[in-house]
Amino acid sequence: MTNILELNLDDLEKLFSKQNIPKYKAKQVFEWIYKKQTIDFSEMTNISNADKTLFASFLKTALPSYEKFFGEKTVKLLIKLSEKDNVESVIIPSEKGNTLCMSTQVGCPLKCDFCETGITGFVRNMNVSEIITQYIVAQKEGYEISRIVFMGMGEPLLNLDNVLVATDILNNPKGASLGIRKFTLSTAGLIPEIKKLMQKNYKINLAVSLHAPNDKLRSRIMPINNQYNIKDLLLILLEYRQKTGRRISLEYILLKGVNDSLQDAQQLSNLVKGTDFHINLIEFNQTSSKYQKSDNLSIFSEFLLKKNINVTIRKSAGSDIKAGCGMLSGKK
Numbered sequence: 001m002t003n004i005l006e007l008n009l010d011d012l013e014k015l016f017s018k019q020n021i022p023k024y025k026a027k028q029v030f031e032w033i034y035k036k037q038t039i040d041f042s043e044m045t046n047i048s049n050a051d052k053t054l055f056a057s058f059l060k061t062a063l064p065s066y067e068k069f070f071g072e073k074t075v076k077l078l079i080k081l082s083e084k085d086n087v088e089s090v091i092i093p094s095e096k097g098n099t100l101c102m103s104t105q106v107g108c109p110l111k112c113d114f115c116e117t118g119i120t121g122f123v124r125n126m127n128v129s130e131i132i133t134q135y136i137v138a139q140k141e142g143y144e145i146s147r148i149v150f151m152g153m154g155e156p157l158l159n160l161d162n163v164l165v166a167t168d169i170l171n172n173p174k175g176a177s178l179g180i181r182k183f184t185l186s187t188a189g190l191i192p193e194i195k196k197l198m199q200k201n202y203k204i205n206l207a208v209s210l211h212a213p214n215d216k217l218r219s220r221i222m223p224i225n226n227q228y229n230i231k232d233l234l235l236i237l238l239e240y241r242q243k244t245g246r247r248i249s250l251e252y253i254l255l256k257g258v259n260d261s262l263q264d265a266q267q268l269s270n271l272v273k274g275t276d277f278h279i280n281l282i283e284f285n286q287t288s289s290k291y292q293k294s295d296n297l298s299i300f301s302e303f304l305l306k307k308n309i310n311v312t313i314r315k316s317a318g319s320d321i322k323a324g325c326g327m328l329s330g331k332k
């Protein structure tokens with residue numbers, strides 16, 4: 001049995017051809033799933049009962065079980081991929097439409113010191129159908145999704161092939177038709193994979209977790225910095241910006257007494273001077289780590305603004321239901 005959510009339209013057409021089923025029927029099914037929000041063959045009214053039975057004999061359409069948690073500004077989905085593997089996705093409604101924050105790995109191997117997912121540890125990469133399931137469940141719950149951010153559990157660039165297949169499926173104009181500009185990928189800064197993304201010519205927005213203005217501190221809180229330092233990271237980001245024209249934002253969570261002094265702000269401003277990178281200053285959501293929320297968010301931001309740096313304060317939504325930035329763990 002093939003999970004239907006693993007397949008883009010051309011794969012589905014090929015599979016149907018092998019079974020001597022006309023191609024147009026693949027298109028009908030694909031449209032039901034991604035345009036009319038039903039994955040259940042029994043609800044596909046323009047498909048005959050004989051075809052429904054035939055399709056169900058080689059295509060799996062069952063969704064995993066899930067729970068919903070409603071916060072003041074967000075909705076969290078806890079999806080049970082298997083007996084022991086749970087992942088979380090967050091729906092963030094706004095005036096511009098609903099954004100879906102999707103997970104790409106069960107856990108994360110990068111062990112950023114302040115992040116609950118990193119603390120939880122790594123289990124495995126999610127497959128394409130598991131990534132797409134998050135979108136299907138959100139739509140099924142009545143949230144029309146207009147933007148995707150790969151910012152949930154995991155480092156998307158460590159599961160790049162599956163993330164790109166999922167992106168292609170959601171980007172397909174015959175289905176969900178989400179424009180490539182509607183996708184943002186968040187990364188801790190894996191240089192070879194950023195190059196790969198650039199070579200493949202996917203013009204996806206990048207949100208890069210910087211979180212420290214110098215290598216010594218960044219290596220302490222984000223071990224990946226021992227492999228890819230800040231200077232090399234910024235160089236590849238400049239190249240990415242130039243080649244793709246896509247926006248780059250640098251994410252900076254303010255941690256009390258760690259990276260929130262005016263000296264840190266000065267170092268950060270020196271790093272990005274002369275670029276058009278956008279800095280998102282993020283309020284820390286309490287995790288089980290030793291870190292605490294900084295009181296310097298406004299002072300830090302004002303300092304950067306005076307230096308003419310593009311900066312926005314992001315008060316992370318979702319902390320009331322443990323759905324905020326850095327809080328996802330696959331637990332309730």
Ligand code: SF4
Pocket residue numbers: 108109110111112115116117118119152153154155187188209326
């Ligand atoms: S911040 Fe991102 S890359 Fe770092 S441990 Fe958490 S999920 Fe992984």
